[in-house]
Amino acid sequence: MATPLRVTGAWVQLLTDWLDAQQLPAPELRLLLDSRTGADLVPMPLWQSMLAQAVALRPSEPAVALNIGAQAKPRHVGVLGYLLLACNNLAEGVAAYQRYERLFYGEDLVQVSASTNEMALVWPAHASTGELADSVAIAALLSLLRHLLTMPPVPLRVSFAFPAPGDAQVVAAYEQFFACPVLFSAACTEVVFPSSVLTLTLPHSDPSVRQLLDRQAQAALLALPESDAFARALQQCMLRLLSEGSLNLPRVAAELHMSVRHLQRRLESRGQSWRGLLDDLRQQLAKQYLADPGLLLSDVALLLGFSEQSAFNRAFRRWSGETPLSARRRLLRTD
Template identity: 75%
Template sequence: MATPLRVTGAWIQLLTDWLDARQLPAPELRLLLDSRAPADLVPMPLWQSMLARAIALQPDEPAAALQIGAQIQPRHIGVLGYLLLACSTLAEGMAAYQRYERLFYGEDLVQLRIDSQAVTLQWPAEASTGELADSVAIAALLSLLRRLLSGAPATAPQQVCFVFAAPAPSAVACYEAFFACPVRFSAACTQVVFAPEVLALPLPRGDAGGRELLDRQAQALMLAQPDADPFARRLQQCMLRLLPEGTLSLARVAAELHTSTRTLQRQLDTRGQSWRQLLDGLRQQLAQQYLADPGLLLTDIALLLGFSEQSVFNRAFRRWYGDTPARTRRKLLLKA
């Protein structure tokens, strides 16, 4: 694998929610969980260790990992979760997940296979994260689909496969009851198989405009990945440096990168990017982070984002999110 697998800080909040639901104190584990912000990157071995420590608190629950995954909410997978909410069909949602899985694991792992008999989401055996983490991930996937589609019967998979060995018979029964389908263990790869009809299932909150904005934000986050390609890293670093100066433009960035405007534009085109999308996506990403910091005035944030004045920032923010920065900040601080 090119880079070690990891998850996001938002994902590990599944574990906090599970501890809360069972009223388990676990002070040391909670301290470790709370030390990770949603935007942090959590190494896979640490996530696996957290899961093992949590599940040891409930030794009589044969498939606790499934119940942890069942806590899933869109916020646990960040912008990808909200992007799924904005998709109009399950086919769009699956395509979005495949496109941006790197934001979640740091790698592009999933293979989506579609034919007349089945729709298969498949992860190679070498990408397995172990019995507990794999169980949480697949349980969360199915739970999120059920939640988005209000438990429509068509969301039940035809089969689920895991690469790890079968657990105790009581746990196997829990797996089959949870997924409502046959479950295979010691399989060649991790798989979730659906009937082809699921692709046409409508998602209740489909929003083409919101999807476009979230897609831009996801693209900006992809560029910010620490393992992004060298061109993407240099571009991101340059944009972040120039943004507060109010001098961010395609021509200025090209000059900083010692290339021509035409060459830079061509590089963006080959990646399916546009300058306006990149700039908007970066500003949206940073705006949310800055608004969560009560020490920054709105005028400060406008300048940090490269806007000439706060009113220009207000208009842009309303275009992105349909609300004002002030109201959004109040909501963010209330959640904190």
Template identity: 50%
Template sequence: MTIDDAILTKGVKALDGVAENEGGDVAVIRVTGAWVGLLSDWLDREGIEARSLRAALARWASEENVPVPVWRQMLVEARALVPNRVAPELAIGSGVSPGHVGVLGYLVLAADTLGEAMLAYQRYETLFYGTRLAEVELLGREAEIRWPPAEQELGQQADGVAIAALVTFLRRQLDESPPPSGISFMGSVSDAAAETYEAFFDCPIRWQDSHVRVRFPVEYLAIPMPRRDPALRAVLDRQAQALLRALPASSAVERQLQQVLLRLLAEGEPTLVRAADAMHMSARTLQRKLGSHGLSWQQWLDRSREQLARQYLDDVSLSLTDVALLLGFSEQSAFTRAFRRWTGCSPGRVRRAGAGALRPDSP
């Protein structure tokens, strides 16, 4: 079975639906081109040639949006290459690296604790799936992150890849990483595959649930994230440099404010009151400290967002909607208006010209 024109047509129509409903409530999902690299890397590790499948993977690797039907079909083809292998989707997912999930992976790893990482994933999931699906909830002594049914289901193989990647991602970052307390899937597998799943995740697995779920004991949420990945450190360094340009000659207090700002942007609520609360001071005191630099809160916020925007616009893997979300805007149009106010240019024009070339738009 191959990825035929019918599959591609269905996938393109699904993505058209995303574009028409951008900012709405329709949960039509996709994956990114970087994600299909999981499958290419698995083929390399297994020493499998698979010319037809590799051609399809190469076709989609550079795309921002990979339709769900295309991703499902590629997994079907991969499974057919190893007919005697039990649950190969787990091996595929276990090859995950930050590069496979792009900036989402770096933003998750940049969190201070496992609990903050879960919330960062929820906030930025739209960078990966094109819509926000994950729900995070405390349930007694457990914390749960779950994904409800969507208009286009990924299917059990794709869900298996995704959760294997998520758990592997955390295992590689944490010393003596504790296993989840439980995982649920909406689909089902053979008895042999079910045993493989339990051995891989080292926890009980529930099948045919209403949601895909991953649960951790609540005390795990305080586990610090060590930030080992060198590419992550590069991202954080660029963010720090951008914020230093917004407020040069900064003191320890201003550097603390810069870190607070990144968290507030991640939460989508960068207000003076929230920043002051996070720094354990009054809003008036924080405003006075900014005033010593000749800046109001709004002026400093705009300057910081502008510097971060220039950095993000240099990364062509980020769409303008992605950049807007990273800067704490709820929609791309609000970011575009703000960026034009800061620079006199539209972000699209700056990206086309190169983020260093800031010239006012022509009338």
């Protein structure tokens, strides 16, 4: 059975930013949005309901969903957004999105096709999230490219699986926003660019940062299968805070909208503890990092949140009974 589609809490904050930009009070909608953190996973039906409430606030404005998507920044896409920033060119960025899309939607959906003249991002019709959510997502894709590049590419065409809006003014708003022909009731959701876009250099590329983010994304991906919503949200939060150098129990509890004591009780009910979770996460990442010969042992200690390599050495010996250096030698021999 396919995993139900969902979005991340970071993506939902896109709607908060739109409300702020429009100076709309919307207390009920804001209360719902504020109950979600970047670490949360938001079921697709709830996201669709939030968007419907937002669109109802601007009944006379055509294609409100496009304006919501236009607010998108890399932080709204989480690690995927920051990976895009750090990539050398759009070909790397597209590959990163395709590799880690499951972190965003809970499934791998996008298909990438390229020919001599065209490059297409394709989402099959069965993966359509409806008129509002699809419009926001594709508008956000174009908006991110427009923010990142001084000469952003113009699509050759954009297609949506949902039927054409009945209002000609709304159809015109879509064509004006995307600056290209827009098709509706299509066999899939698709954005087609000239193939030359793949070579466009991204201005903020940083290979070392990209590699670190790539490792964090790989670890986050490993946390997704066969875990419940709370476990996924907890591990996603811990991974993010670890990468920011601010991972501790009070911070995690605050991010999950819980008191420290409530989080501890919830862990205890699962036979877990904060110290055990932190050790498990660090041990899992340590094995991955030690298998990378491009990282110094001091780099691994820093990535795992240890202030000194000696503290990492002691912890690793406690976990595994061997030193990080001997583990690295063994892992590299195995590879």
